[in-house]
Amino acid sequence: MKKRGYGIANMWYGIGNTANHNPSGAFVDILDDGTAIVLTGCADIGQGSTTVLAQIAAETLGINIEDVVVVAADTEVTPDAGATSASRQTYVSGNAVRLAAKNAREQVLAKASEELNIQAERLSIYQGQIWVGDNPSGVMIKEIITQCRSEGVLTLGHGSFDPVTTKLDSETGQGIPYATYAFATQVAEVEVDTETGIVEVKKIVAAHDVGKAINPQNVEGQIEGGCSMGIGYALLEEVVVKDGEIQGPGMSTYLIPTAMDVSEVYPIIIEEYEASGPYGAKGVGEPALVPTAAAIANAVADALGIRMYELPLTPERIIATIKRK
Numbered sequence: 001m002k003k004r005g006y007g008i009a010n011m012w013y014g015i016g017n018t019a020n021h022n023p024s025g026a027f028v029d030i031l032d033d034g035t036a037i038v039l040t041g042c043a044d045i046g047q048g049s050t051t052v053l054a055q056i057a058a059e060t061l062g063i064n065i066e067d068v069v070v071v072a073a074d075t076e077v078t079p080d081a082g083a084t085s086a087s088r089q090t091y092v093s094g095n096a097v098r099l100a101a102k103n104a105r106e107q108v109l110a111k112a113s114e115e116l117n118i119q120a121e122r123l124s125i126y127q128g129q130i131w132v133g134d135n136p137s138g139v140m141i142k143e144i145i146t147q148c149r150s151e152g153v154l155t156l157g158h159g160s161f162d163p164v165t166t167k168l169d170s171e172t173g174q175g176i177p178y179a180t181y182a183f184a185t186q187v188a189e190v191e192v193d194t195e196t197g198i199v200e201v202k203k204i205v206a207a208h209d210v211g212k213a214i215n216p217q218n219v220e221g222q223i224e225g226g227c228s229m230g231i232g233y234a235l236l237e238e239v240v241v242k243d244g245e246i247q248g249p250g251m252s253t254y255l256i257p258t259a260m261d262v263s264e265v266y267p268i269i270i271e272e273y274e275a276s277g278p279y280g281a282k283g284v285g286e287p288a289l290v291p292t293a294a295a296i297a298n299a300v301a302d303a304l305g306i307r308m309y310e311l312p313l314t315p316e317r318i319i320a321t322i323k324r325k
Helices: 049-061 089-116 141-150 216-235 292-304 315-324
Strands: 002-014 024-030 036-040 068-072 123-126 129-132 135-140 156-161 181-193 199-209 264-270
Touching (some): 024 089, 036 089, 049 068, 089 135, 089 156, 199 216
Parallel strands (some): 199 264
Antiparallel strands (some): 024 036, 024 156, 123 129, 129 135
16 A cells, blocks of 8 residues: 655754854956956865856956856965855855955956046946946946056955854853854655555655855755755665674665656745845755755655654665554
8 A cells, every 4th residue: 555645844054164263265366358267265066166156256246157267176276265065155155256356346446447537436347348327438347457457456356254153152052153044944745655665755845045046056956956865865875884884885785866766856945135145145055955854754654654763764664663553
């Protein structure tokens, strides 16, 4: 017999290092042709940070994203950005890049102010052109850069960001461990075969508060990937240790979900502007994974009327639990 069940799980996640310094630095250099190079220590391990940092720099500088090159995680030339962990890079390095780009932009506008004899506060950059209020000046950013070069004026911006946190009180445990938090709710629908013990995840709906989604496609991909990992954690993956040694340390025995094992995932992006984030953004790395296994376990409990407390929910454990009931 196959039984359906539905489960829900909520989570919160602190962005960045816990109650500790969490700095990142960046340089943004505007070149002679009006393009820009971003130098950041942020390592892109597949989460798409290089794309997001390019978007942040382009938005701040007022140029097209195609005109931004990101040099990332090259210790010979890039400033330290800390680890790619704790869902921190979009938030922390994003802010560092935004500040560096802002610094470079201010240098360009200061020179443009001299050339045009107009207050810098009235000037902006849009699509590589200097604007006066709502009107294009006809002067391209690369013309200003050429003038800067002829006078030995740098257009290299620098920026750093370290979220404001406090140490936790040793007696009360209270403090400000994180500058911002991510929140999420996930709902899982499962089908449990009571004869074989096999659990099939039919659908996961995942709603995540990400601040401002700078790149919605990246965010959706992160949520879908996190849910896939959560399915593996809930149903397949297990590290068995005996006498201090991992048993079966190979991919033939450590099972992970394939494309055939992953259910439909419906990501819902909740955009609640984060004032301290770059253009309102915060992280969505680990948060995508955190509630998935709990939602699946709750759905299995709903289907069977039995609460299980050990993961993964293997067929053997399902059958044994049914028999004990």
